[in-house]
Amino acid sequence: MLGLHFAYATNGPEILEFDYLTGRESVLSAYPTPAELWQRFRAGRGITADTAADQLLSPINSVVKRGERYYAQIAINRAVEGIVTGTKRQLLTMATGTGKTAVAFQICWKLWNARWNPNGEHRRPKILFLADRNILVDQPKDGIFSQFGDARHKIESGKVVKSREMYFALYQALAGDANRAALHKEFPADFFDLIIIDECHRGSARDDSNWREILQWFEPAYQLGMTATPLREDNRDTYLYFGNPIYQYTLRQGIDDGFLAPYRVHRVISEWDAAGWRPSREELDRYGREIPDDEYLTKDFERVVALRARTEAIARHLTEYLKRTDRFAKTIVFCVDQEHADEMRRSIANLNADLVQQYPDYVCRVTADEGDIGRGHLGRFQDVDTTTPTILTTSQLLTTGVDAPTCKNVVLARIVGSMSEFKQIIGRGTRVRDDYGKLWFSILDYTGSATQKFADPSFDGDPALITEEELEAHWNNIIGDGDDPPYPNPEPLPPVIDPIPGSGIVVAPPTGERRKYYFDGGQVEIAAHLVYELDPDGRQLRVIRYSDYAGEKVRTLFPDVKALRKQWADPEARSSIIDALAERGISFDELAESTGQPDADPFDLICHLAHNAPLRTRRERAQVMRSERKDFFDQYGPEARAILDELLEKYAEHGTAQFVLPDVIQVPPISEHGQPGEIVKLFGGARQLREAVTQLQTLLYSA
Secondary structure: OOOEEEEEEOOOEEEEEEEOOOOOEEEEEOOOOOHHHHHHHHHHOOOOOOOHHHHHHOOOOOOOOOOHHHHHHHHHHHHHHHHHOOEEEEEEEEEOOOOOHHHHHHHHHHHHOOOOOOOOOOOOHHHHHHHHHHHHHHHHHOHHHHHHHHHHHEEEOOOOOOOOEEEEHHHHOOEEOEEOOOHHHHOOOOOOOOOEOOOOOOOOOOOOOHHHHHHHHOOOEEEEEOOOOOOOOHHHHHHHHHHHOEEEHHHHHHHHOOOOOOOOEEEEEHHHHOEEEEOOOOOOOOOOOOOOOOOOOHHOOOOOEEHHHHHHHHHHHHHHHHHHHHOOOEEEEEEEEHHHHHHHHHHHHHHOOOHHHHHOOEEOOOOOOOHHHHHHHHHHHOOOOOOOOOEEEOOOOOOOOOOOOOEEEEEOOOOOHHHHHHHHHOOOOOEEEEOOEOOOOEEEEEEOHHHHHHHHOOOOOOOOOOOOOHHHHHHHHHHHHOOOOOOOOOOOOOOOOOOOOOOOOOOOOOOOOOOEEEEEEOOOEEEEEEEEEEOOOOEEEEOHHHHHHHHHHHHHHHOOOOHHHHHOOOOHHHHHHHHHHHHHHOOHHHHHHEEEOOOOHHHHHHHHHHHOOOOOOOHHHHHOOOOOOOOOOHHHOOHHHHHHHHHHHHHHHHHHHHHHOOHHOOOOHHHOOOOOOHHHHHHOOHHHHHHHHHHHHHHHHOO
C-alpha cells in the first residue's frame, strides 16, 4: 500500500528481507545501509544516470504542509521518476479532495529546484499548468503555487510573455477560433518542458477536440494528466492518450484511510417526483401559455416545466433539516440551471427570514451571472473562519475545483447523469477538517441521482485499465504514415468557460420564445425520506432507520452498559461520549424527534436503542433520585438542598446542559438565592459546590 520495495522482519537473532524489486526473500545478518538500498533501488528501477537520481532526491516543499500523506508521496515520486527517466506522458487518477493540486505543486517544486529539463541545460524548467476553468487556474496560482513567487505568470488577454518559468493558462486562452489566431502558436513548440493538465478527462485528450491541438503543438513537452475519474467509456480517449495511471487513489481508499469524509445519503421524494405531474385541463403558465397535456417526471422538472411549488417543497424540507441539525452548516445546492438556482435561493431565504435579517448573505446564488459579487460570495463560503454565506445555490459552476473544506451538506436538486460529474459534485463534501468538527457530510438527494450512482458497480470498484493492444492501436492510428496531419478538421472551440465572467443578475424572463413553461400553482408535499448508510464494510449503501443506526454505533463504541453508565455519570467523560457520537452524525435532538421521545433522558434513550434497556424520561429519573437518595440531600443545609432540588428540576425540564457551572447559578430560580458568591458560601466554597453538582450527576445515573 505504501509503494515500498524493501521490507524486513526480525525475531531478534534473524533478519528476513523481502525485496519486491526482485521478488526474493533472504536471511540477513545485518540490515543494509541507506546507501546500499538506494543503489539497489536505482538498479531495480533502471535509474542509471546520476543526474536523474539526484533530481529524484530533490526534496518537496515542507513549508506548505501539503502533499505529505503517504499516497501523495507515492504519486509525486512516481511522476518525478517517470519524468527524469524519460517517460513523456503520464496520468495520475486521484479522488476529489485528496489533494491533486498539492501533488502537482510538489512535482513542479522538485523539478524546478532540481533544474530538470529535457536538454540537460543549467536552467529551471518552463512549466505550464493547463485547465479549462478560471477557478481551476486562479485558485492554485494564487494559493499553493504562490511559493514560486515572481516565476508565475497567467497567459491571458492575448499577451505572450516568455520570461517566466511557471505558467498558468486556460485551453480557451491559448486556442484560436474564427475571430482570432491561436495564441499557443506564438510559442515555439519546444518552449515548455512540462505541461500539467488538470481535470484532463474534460476534453483535453479527446481525439476530436481542438483543445488536443494544443497538446499536439507542444508535443516535445513532457505531459502529465491529472483526473479524479477512473476509466469509463466516456473518458476512454484520456486513458488512450496518457496511458494507464502510474498511480490511483480512490474515494473508497480515502474514506477507509480517514483522509476523506464518509457520507450519509438522504433520499427525499416529493409527491410529484414519485407519481409525476400533469397539468389540469387548459392550465396556463406564468406568462399565459397553455401547458401541453402530458405526464411530466423528474427529468422534465425545471427543463420542460418549472414547478414553483416543488422548488418551495425542497427548500422547506432542506430548511427543516438544517434546523434539526445545524443552521450554519455550509451547504451547496445544485440546481438545474441559473434560473432554478435563483428560485431556490429566494425560497430558502424566505423560509429563513429570521437569519437573513441578521445575515443578508446567509443564502446566495453563485452562477455565471453574478460577476465579481459571486466570486466574493464563493471566497467567503470557502473561508473556514466565516459563518456566512452558509448556503450557496448553483447549477454547473461549483461542480469542480471548489475547495470548501467545511462543506457539510451537498444537495442535489437536479439529475446528475454523468458519473464523472457526480464524483466531482460529491467531492465538494469529502474534505476533512477535524479542527472544525467536519468529519463526515450528508448528501440530500431530491432526484434519485445519488442512490442510482452509488448503486453503479463502477462507482468505486476495482480500477479498469487500458490494454497494451488498445494503446498500440490508438497511437498507430494517430501517427499513421507521417504524411497527414494527425488532427484534420478540428471542431470549433467552445466558448471560454470563465466561472463568473461579468456582473449583474438577469431577473427578467428570456425574450422571444421561452424554453420552458412556468407553473406557479399547486401544492406538493414530501412523500418519503429514506436514509442510506454505508454498511460495516464501507462498500455498499443500505437503507437504515436513524434509530437503528444510532443503536449500532453505540454498541460499537460501548458493548457494555455498565461501562457506558460509569462514563456517562462523569461530566467530563460524558462530554467525550457526546463528541464521539456527534462525529458519527448522531444528534440527541434529532434522535429524540425521530423516535418520538422528546422527554427521554439521552442516556436512557441510547441504552434503549443499543441494548434494549428500559426507557425512562428525565422526570422519572429525577424522581427516583429524590426518593432513593435522600441521604445525599440531607448532608446540606435547607437553602443548599433547595438549590440542588431546583437544579434537579431544571434537568427534568431541559436536560443535562443545566448542570454547567457557573452559568446555572446566574439564572432563575437559582439566582434568586443571592449573588454567585453568596450561593457558593451555602456549600462551603466553590470546590464544594462543584463536587456537589458532580455527585448529583453521578447518583442520578447510578440506577
